[in-house]
Amino acid sequence: xxxxxxxxxxxxxxxxxxxxxxxxxxxxxxxxxxxxxxxxxxxxxxxxxxxxxxxxxxxxxxxxxxxxxxxxxx
Numbered sequence: 423x424x425x426x427x428x429x430x431x432x433x434x435x436x437x438x439x440x441x442x443x444x445x446x447x448x449x450x451x452x453x454x455x456x457x458x459x460x461x462x463x464x465x466x467x468x469x470x471x472x473x474x475x476x477x478x479x480x481x482x483x484x485x486x487x488x489x490x491x492x493x494x495x496x
Contacts, residue, residue, distance in 0.1 A: 427496060431490075434485075438482055442479065442482035450475075453467055453468065
């Protein structure tokens, strides 16, 4: 029974990391494409991309903390 619990936590952590990686990758790719199309707007694009990147990373970290808390609270 304990093995299934740990496997579930590992799958949850893996899903969180994969999802965050895909989200950050897409956001960075879109920013790079926008900067390549309009280099003069690089400062505005970079500034607009920073907040969503930080929020996405924060959500991923919180998800990891919640999964680890669930495992440790058992």
